[in-house]
Amino acid sequence: MDIESRDPGMDPSVGSPAQSSRKPRLFIKEMVLRNFKSYAGEQRPGPFHGMRLNKVAELIHHSSNHQNLESAGVSVHFQEIIYLDDGTYKAVEGSDFVITRVAFRDNSSKYYINDRGSNFTDVTKKLKAKGVDLYKNRFLILQEVEYILEDDPKCNFGICLEFLNEKRTAVVQMVKLAENERDGLEELDTDMRTCKEQFKEFERQDVKYREDLKHLKQKIKEIENKLEKEYEKSSNLIPNLEQEIPKVQQLLMDEEKILEELKESSKDETERHRSELMVVRVELEPWENQLIGHEGKLDVACAESELLKEKMGIALF
Known part of the structure; x- marks a missing residue:
């Protein structure tokens, strides 16, 4: 060319x-x-x-x-x-x-x-x-016609007309192509507007989810603080209870020993000491129940703490 x-x-x-x-x-x-x-x-x-x-x-x-x-x-x-x-x-x-x-x-x-x-x-x-x-691509037609006339002065009008007709057909095709592109751009513009509206909705939802996440984090923090205090309280109480247990157990053993000695001497004394032993056991029972209760609370607090940590991890991701 x-x-x-x-x-x-x-x-x-x-x-x-x-x-x-x-x-x-x-x-x-x-x-x-x-x-x-x-x-x-x-x-x-x-x-x-x-x-x-x-x-x-x-x-x-x-x-x-x-x-x-x-x-x-x-x-x-x-x-x-x-x-x-x-x-x-x-x-x-x-x-x-x-x-x-x-x-x-x-x-x-x-x-x-x-x-x-x-x-x-x-x-x-x-x-x-x-x-x-x-920008002015009609130069292709004008220059080609000029060249035909320049190269062959005897060129007849039919050849020129045929050439121009071919170029006109090409221009018509280009116009149709431009119209198709314009229609495509209009469709793209509609899609773009739809996408913008969807994006605005996504932004609104994003703000809502961020606020919900903020409140959830605050609530988790409060629960963690509460669990930490209860855990600390239980941790301090358990050693005290554990220290009392040997004393009470020793007391029980002493009383049982006395009871056995008295059994030999007198049934009445045995019955009396048995009653005293029951009293001691009744006194010991609340301590044992408190120990069992606090140990159970400690286990529950530890389980809740682990569960909240897992939930917080899922929420953050």
């Missing part, structure tokens, strides 16, 4: 086949694709007529052998050529340059000129300096 390079300083009449030299024309030397659509790796394909997509990320190649590629790139190699009288052409030395666009997975893209980082504005200026206006 070649594109005429316009020079404001040149006379439009210059470039007749009869002359020995002609104006340089911008020529697409080749296109290099990397991970582009159905082309894995680096490919140099033929001409494209158009493609349909909603996001630039859709240009990235994806197949069973090449998954999760991060980017796709297209490099267009330009050079200026001069047509010769014999119908061939020669390249203008030093006129080569390469424009590359790389599309990424996040739908962003970058431009490069001769492998150096650039942007769309600089690319536009670069091509416009060569007579290619990306």
Whole structure:
């Protein structure tokens, strides 16, 4: 594909086949694709007529052998050529340059000129300096018609009309594609509004859950403090009770010994001492019951403490 390079300083009449030299024309030397659509790796394909997509990320190649590629790139190699009288052409030395666009997975893209980082504005200026206006792309039609008339002055009107009709069809297709993209954007706008409303609702729920979590943490802290105090109280009481047990047990043993001695001397004395022994046992029973009760409370407090710690861990996660 070649594109005429316009020079404001040149006379439009210059470039007749009869002359020995002609104006340089911008020529697409080749296109290099990397991970582009159905082309894995680096490919140099033929001409494209158009493609349909909603996001630039859709240009990235994806197949069973090449998954999760991060980017796709297209490099267009330009050079200026001069047509010769014999119908061939020669390249203008030093006129080569390469424009590359790389599309990424996040739908962003970058431009490069001769492998150096650039942007769309600089690319536009670069091509416009060569007579290619990306905003007013009717230059393709006008330049091709001019070239037909320039190259063959006897060109009949039918050929020109056929060519223009082809270009008109291409423009109509581009308009339809633009309309489809517009409809797609409207649908995306609706989806975006829906997502925004859902996000607001999620934010409201998030605030509520954070407040609930705050209250739950405070309640857990209060229960932990209460359990800690009860545990401390029980821990202090148990040693005291344990210290009393040997004394009471010793007292019981002494009384039992006395009882046995008295049994030998007198049944009445035995009965009397048996009654005294029962009294001692009755006095001992509350101490034993308190010990059992406090040991049970201690076990319950330890179990509740472990359960609350597990609940707090689940709530925090």
